Amino acid sequence: MNIKTLNLFLLSFLFLLIISCDSKKSVSENRIVIGIAADVQSFNSLFAFSYEESAIAELLYPSLLDFRWNDKKGELEPYPMIAKSWQWAEDSLSIRFLIRDDILWSDGNKLTASDVVFSYDVFSDPDVQSRLYGIFNQLFTESDGHIDIEKTFNVISPYEFEMHFPESSVPDLVKIVVPVIPEHIFKDISRDQLANHESNFNPVSSGAFKFKKWNKNQTIILEADSNSFLFTYGQTAELVFKIVPDYTSRILQLKKGDIDLLELVKVEDVEELKAEKSLTVVSSIGREYDYVGWNNVDPNEPSKPHKLFENSNVRKALSMVINRKEILEEYLSGQGDLAASPVSPIFKSAFNEKVLPYEFIPDEARKLLFREGWKDEDRNGILEKGKTEFKFTMYYPVGNPLREYASVVIKNNLKSIGIEVTTEKMELGAFINNLYERKLDSWMAGFGVVIPLDLKPYWYSDPNIGFLNFSGYINPDIDNILDKLESRISLEEKNKLIKEFQEIIHKDEPVTFLYWTPNIIVYNTRIKNLKITPHGVLVHCWEWTIN
């Protein structure tokens, strides 16, 4: 075959290829395609560490109870799921669950109370190292965190059981309910081998969708399980998770209709996507905030206060001179809200509306610093107090353009009142290590907000309990409130205490709260009945329908 013939053959083949392949949208009408950035490593709820893994695992393995977001109250409310009813004992030391007797695993076996007890046993087993290991401190546990099954559970019948709690505990349903996994599949597998077992990749589930196919690093396909107790007529036939690591490619596929739903869309794409008639753009705010951390203690001698940031007036002055509104408007195009405390406005009953973010008032900041003794006596443009000049390094992790932009604004803002800041990027792993070791003077980072609200790890003074209190903030009043929040008190009292907490934090300003960053979700208008709440996007996706 000569070169000319070979070329002709190749060209003809390419032409044939183009005309023979259906270039129209190949997505079935009754299928929803969700774009995700990374593949999963397991379908087992025990090891669903990433966001994508837990979203899929929650669909495959429903929990005892269903939690729905009450937007008016700003809290999760329990509804029946695997349990059809539940009854607290009068002393609140036990709860009796009655579970449905019509739930089938996708392999046809029945789900019973034994599966539920087994799930608690495995989730809390230290040999398993599940994603929920260590959270069962409100139940009877052994010294290694493993739940004492005999003390905690009393199985009355295959569909009825009691859960008991120690006297000192304050059980919260949201915190103690776990996904139910099938005992008959996992019981014979050695606990330390569970993570690698092949059953993790071919899950036997009980949710509205069951596993259909996994093309590694390409697609994960779930199909409606008509035998599931959650199955509803008109439910989407297939849910496809399409793995597309490149952001631009995800956006193009969303516009083309190859992807139906995408989370974490960048602000700069919002206007263009809004112009597309087939797409709906929704912004969800309140699950994440950015802040500038000021180390309240000396990184070299933690028993001593920090020479720059020990004083709350100084920290307040720093907050007053950072133009957060400018960052919000310029970079986030107004998407997002200014933050005043770590309590998100989504918790409507607990949120203190009187606590407002510090305004951008550089003159007031100058006065505050002057009152605290910070003056530019040597006229070199930098404030000093005695021999200490007001200069420091602010670190932030690489790979976040918003923080990169904000660091420039913050540096310039502080420079304008005589504070010299050097900004430095740091590899995320090293950055986190430094935060845990409290080695940094100042940093910019973000925190996710857990539901239900949990403030103790972030603000308690004891570093063993407040292990995320990177700024070393100490206030006995705050400790007292956080302790009280864990005692048996009414919801009203709890909300009152959280409001008081916000006032104290605002007064002390241990860090500068910047803004609540948005999660922008874009979906195809053909998806109906989709409700986006702070609880998540996919949580009740079996209720979605296709137009």
Add this chain to the structure above:
Amino acid sequence: MKSEIVKTLLTRILSSLLTLFLLVSFLFIIIRLSPGDPTDKYISAKLGSELSERIAEKFSLNQPVTDQYLSFVANAFSGDMGVSYNYRLPVFEVIWEYFSFTLVFASISFILQMYLSIWLALWVIKKRKKWLDKFVTNSSLFIYSIPAFVLGVALIYIFSVNLNLFPISGMKSLDYDDLSFFSQVLNKIHHLVLPLITLTAAGVALFYKYIKESMDDVLNQTFIINLRSSGVNENIILRKHVIPNALRPLISVAGVELGILLGGALITEVIFSLPGMGRLTVDSIFSRDYPLVIGCVFTAGAVMILANFLADIIKLKIDKRLVKGILN
């Protein structure tokens, strides 16, 4: 001559092994120098206590640094780079799964690069038009200077979004399982056209430059003028005399290029969502799966060494005079 060839081969194998040893040593130093606790580069809470203990023992993590180094080298050469945090599987087991795709994808691209560049060079030479020569040379320089991420996105925008001719990403369509065998093959090829163009374009431009210059040199040599004056057909001169003589410099570059391709087409695989080594490397970096990052870097280095070794062997096969050159 035979003994010289064997000696040459042995020398080349030894030098490749030495390079591999240096690569492993360099990796160990990088791990020690990178921020954070070096132990965290091998074990994580995700692996569970028993597995972590086994890895710590295997890599002598509780021993002095010299012991750790010796264990690391021994493990690397025995194909044990620890356990991936994310996959909870031995690193090389994970790599092999992704390497198989890269092997096929890179090989197709490599063959296309070689074929198209040689064909283009021959075509330009046959036409004997200066403007065409200049045009193709400048165009190839232009194509070579376009970064893969720009070319990839531009191709997607033109051929997928606007013309709707090719899919944006992935290896197969969602309805793949419902297709006949022939349609399945076509479907896969259909998905790989744009990634192959993205991966191949720069290589064609690079190879074209080498082969064209080399062919021009050969064409000006006396034996070609003699052949022409003897009335030998121009096609025969080109195929039997010019191409074999012009290939030598190309093979060295091709060895490096093949090594790069087999190490993973990082950007192309990410843009087009293809499950290859490049994407695995990127994913492991972003998820800080250190054992996998180390394994990917080691594999990329090892295939580069292997590709260069193969290129040397091919050169030897083509030109026996090189035996002495390599020995020296």
